[in-house]
Amino acid sequence: MDAVDEQPDGQRDDRVLAYTRGLSLFIVPFLLVAFVILYLFPDHTARLWSWHIAVSMTSMVLASAYLGGAYFFLRVARSRHWHEVGTGFLAVTAFASLLGVATLLHWDLFLHDHLAFWLWAGLYFTAPFLVIGAWLANRRYGAPAAAGDVLLRPLERWVVAVVGLLALGTGVVLFLAPGAMNDLWPWPLTPLTxxxxxxxxCLGGAGVGVWFDPRWTSVRVMLQVESVMLVLMLIAAVRARDELIGSHALAWPLLLGTLLVLAGSAYLWLTYEHHPRPAPGPRGLDELGRRGRAV
Structure with missing residues (x-):
């Protein structure tokens, strides 16, 4: 039997546990410091960071993820409803796990005499377990959709899930075969970067969660995090324009895709935040509830 089903319905009050809030507040300062170093001083990683990042675009893309993560965990700490943030914990677990694996694979490239490295290693060797632990503990209290919840339309739900799958697939290919992507990517990559x-x-894989829970309230925080990250990445592309290689196959598709995702996010926000739709009838809600319990 699924762990969620073992929790009595009366106690599935969608609470965010104190442990989850505390963990979120603990993580935020590390993310903010990393953002400041990598986004504001991308040319000084040999002195300030865990390893020397030669291409500033790489530094600023990672920094964008850190500021998006800081915003996410601040929202978790303030949230009263687990379903609003739960999907993000799976994406963060994947992100942290992959960075932990990358650290082991490229151990000799890190600056072991830097404090930043030991903070990096400590974070990514522990965070995957802490974050997935919070998800496992908190999901038992997640509440299914109820009458009055605003749900995305089927087409919108499908598009968001596909975009999430594309981001996840791109991330997996980059992680498994970084060398093969170097001649396609818009800026130079090393196996580590x-x-x-x-x-x-892979953080974009959070979009897949909308297929299982299309409530607007389950999507809106992820949409905000995504927008923070993508806007910062676009600004980074302007700052690091001399590093970009427009002739590489993925240069323009990535730019166009980023702009389309931001436009779609704006559409969803304007549609659902200010002009909410009523939820479908009881049958649809019951089916969604069953799916939520199975996830």
Missing amino acids: GRVIGATF
């Missing part, structure tokens, strides 16, 4: 960028793209 390719895997780091791949882990960052």
